Amino acid sequence: xxxxxxxxxxxxxxxxxxxxxxxxxxxxxxxxxxxxxxxxxxxxxxxxxxxxxxxxxxxxxxxxxxxxxxxxxxxxxxxxxxxxxxxxxxxxxxxxxxxxxxxxxxxxx
Amino acid sequence: xxxxxxxxxxxxxxxxxxxxxxxxxxxxxxxxxxxxxxxxxxxxxxxxxxxxxxxxxxxxxxxxxxxxxxxxxxxxxxxxxxxxxxxxxxxxxxxxxxxxxxxxxxxxxxxxxxxxxxxxxxxxxxxxxxxxxxxxxxxxxxxxxxxxxxxxxxxxxxx
Numbered sequence: 001x002x003x004x005x006x007x008x009x010x011x012x013x014x015x016x017x018x019x020x021x022x023x024x025x026x027x028x029x030x031x032x033x034x035x036x037x038x039x040x041x042x043x044x045x046x047x048x049x050x051x052x053x054x055x056x057x058x059x060x061x062x063x064x065x066x067x068x069x070x071x072x073x074x075x076x077x078x079x080x081x082x083x084x085x086x087x088x089x090x091x092x093x094x095x096x097x098x099x100x101x102x103x104x105x106x107x108x109x
Numbered sequence: 110x111x112x113x114x115x116x117x118x119x120x121x122x123x124x125x126x127x128x129x130x131x132x133x134x135x136x137x138x139x140x141x142x143x144x145x146x147x148x149x150x151x152x153x154x155x156x157x158x159x160x161x162x163x164x165x166x167x168x169x170x171x172x173x174x175x176x177x178x179x180x181x182x183x184x185x186x187x188x189x190x191x192x193x194x195x196x197x198x199x200x201x202x203x204x205x206x207x208x209x210x211x212x213x214x215x216x217x218x219x220x221x222x223x224x225x226x227x228x229x230x231x232x233x234x235x236x237x238x239x240x241x242x243x244x245x246x247x248x249x250x251x252x253x254x255x256x257x258x259x260x261x262x263x264x265x266x267x268x
Contacts (some may be wrong), residue, residue: 019225032234034211061223064231067214069207071183071232081225102252 001036004028004049008090010104014082022054023077026092026100032068049100051093052076057086082108133235148208148239155213156244159204162259163252170243181235181261188218190245190253200227201246209239213261218234235261 009023026049033046047070054062062078074092083104091101173187190200205215220227227245231268235241240257 056223059223061221062229063219064221064229065217066237067212067216069210069212069215069234071234075232078229079224079226079232081223083223104196 002027002101004092004094006090006092008088008102010088010102010106012031013107013109014104016084016108018082019079020082020106021077021090022080023075024052024054024090024102025073025075026058026072027073028092028094030068030072030074032074034068047072048093049094051090051091053093054078055089055091055092056080057084058089082106084108123188123201126230130239145168150235151213151217152206152208153208156242157219157258160244160252163250165244165252167254169253170245172219172241172243172255172257173244174241174257174259176258177260177262180263181237182263184259184261185230185232186241186263188228188243190220192227192247194222194225194227196222197248199248201248203227203229203243203245205233206242206244207233207235207239210236215241235259237261 004026004030006024006026011020014020021073028049029047030049032042033043036042037044048066048068050066052064052066053060061080064072064076075094083084086106088104089101091099093099153183169191171189174183186205187212188203191199192200194200200220202220203218206213207215215233216231218229238258238260240256240258243254245253247253
């Protein structure tokens, strides 16, 4: 599988007190463990991203645990209240304990 | 039920087929009712594992789901929980379950007061027409639940 590529959409600027929407996406097959290899009949082992977390200035503000019922190329969007400028760090963790991350800055005025 | 029920002009042959279909549908409804109970068992088990067996109230959760999903492989779901989202009174987590998927769990979403509102969206897989169930855990320990049915025309699991 190609290396998962995270993509995020964070507003560059926000007004203090406003609630903004943070959108994230990562390319991943999210193999459920239910599928079988059509030729051999063997089960294809489960391989999904099971955890997503968003930190802002080092503090966790949002997280989600995922099960095989999450669609391929998982999308996650959530609200965030702009109070101060800072940096988001998004982290995805898969079944093999591999992590993928992405950072994005937001200026609050 | 078959398409024939929608028709207004039925000739004798179709009328007979319809009656026959009705009997089959009645039998099916019986088995489906017992199946639905078994499905809820899986969901209830998952709920007990995650939040315990405390009393759940209806309401406060708004599920934004399509009534009909053309493709079960990717079904958008939005969740909003009514809450002031202050340090003392906020939504801690929201758990999503699907009644008829091979496993009941879909996702657990963990909120924080820094979000300003308890709102999130993701895309899930649905292996067929079924209920999607949400359970929210508040900071005071109270539990809320909500469910919505989604009709799926193409399944999302396996294949």
